[in-house]
Amino acid sequence: MGVALASLIAVAACMETAPRPDASRERPIAPPPGVAQNAPSEASQSLAGFYARVQRELLSQGLLRTDGGGPDTPFDADMALRNFERIAFYDEYARGGGLRAAANAPGALRRWEGPVRFAVEFGGTVLPSRQTSDRQMVAGYVQRLARLTGHPLGMAPAAGANFHVLMVGEDDRSQMLNRVKSLVPNIDRASLGLLQAMPRGIHCLVMAFAEGPSDHTYTRAIAVIRAEHPDLLRLSCVHEELAQGLGLANDSPAARPSIFNDDDEFALLTTQDELFLRILYDDRLAPGMTLSQARPIIYDIAATALGGPS
Incomplete structure (x- = not known):
């Protein structure tokens, strides 16, 4: 079996291959119906206040744009090519090295080949009303990703999913860790350590795994998104992490307009990002x-899509 790959917030790390978890072991992380939910802890409330301030500050600077780009952010086929190369072929961090920077060398193309089945799971502190709206939000975005990629993407029950979106608060940390370990029993220490002690600067993350014979074909992914985020930051996390989990794992400071850029100018998928997804899942390309x-x-x-010479 191949080495399992993981991507954590534009991080790609090498993981020990784990057997596909038995469906009978998979359980949603939310508590059973009727179980009372505790009030958020001081730590969770502090994070919620911090992220609310972050969102307000970014918006006050004209960042977190939701327009997808415009006349002020032109790009051509050459720019799209260079940006796609950095985002799809390079890693920000060394595989298996935690947050250690990766060598500045391209790897191979990575993406899914089989159907991608998404499930949204919630920690016990997430209110039912939030669960309903967030589940609808993710389902709508998955439909958009399916249209862009032409790949079979859809929603599924947790037991039948292979891309798990975990919406969890700080007080759900132990639940989240148990869930991740049930999905990937042989997860490596570096990745588990990031989950155990996520600094507040990490808003969300995604891990994508290759559990089959090819190191470059994803078969499972887990996105972790903080429930303490205000609405726009939470939506931004969904847009970026789900797209990264499909194979656009890196960031590039030159990519504009793009969410795959650490400058936070754009909150949501842009016109160039849509092109990246079309390129990634074009039938002329293949994992590896x-x-x-x-x-x-x-x-x-890119040239055909943008009307330039090919």
């Missing part, structure tokens, strides 16, 4: 392709 093999195909797709 090197950059030199893929480059002429990528340029041809």
Whole structure:
């Protein structure tokens, strides 16, 4: 079996291959119906206040744009090619090295080949009203991703999912860790350590795993999104982490307009990001392709989409 790959907030780390978890072991992380939910702890309330301030500050600076880009953010086929290369072929952090920077060298193309079945699971502190709206929000975004990629993406019950979106508060940490370990029993220490002690600067993260014969074909993913986020930051996390979990794992400071850029200018998927997803799942590309093999195909797709020479 291949080495399982993981991506944590634009982090890609090497994981020990784990057998596919038995469906009977999979359980939603939310408590059973009727179980009372405790008031958020001081730590959770502090995080909620912090993220509310972060969102207000970013909005006051004209950041967290939701327009997808416009006349002020033009890009052409050459720019899209360079940006896609950095985002799809490079890693921000060394595999298996936690937050240690990766070597500045391209890897191979990574994406899903089989159907991607999403499930949203909630920690016990997430209110039922929030669960309903967030589940609808994720389902709507998954439909958009399916249209863009042309790949079979859809929602599923937790037991039948292979892409798990965990919406959890600080007080749900132990629940979340148990759930992740049930899904990936052999998860490595570096990845588990990030989950155990997520600094508040990490708003959300995604891990994508390759559990089959190919190291470059994803078969399972887990996104962790903080329930303490205000609405726009939470939506932004969903947009970025689900797209990263499909194979756009890195960030690039040159990518504009794009959510795959640490400057927070854009909160939601942009027109260029949509092009990246179309490129990534184009039938002419395949998992394991090197950059030199893929480059002429990528340029041809971008040039055709943008009306330039091919």
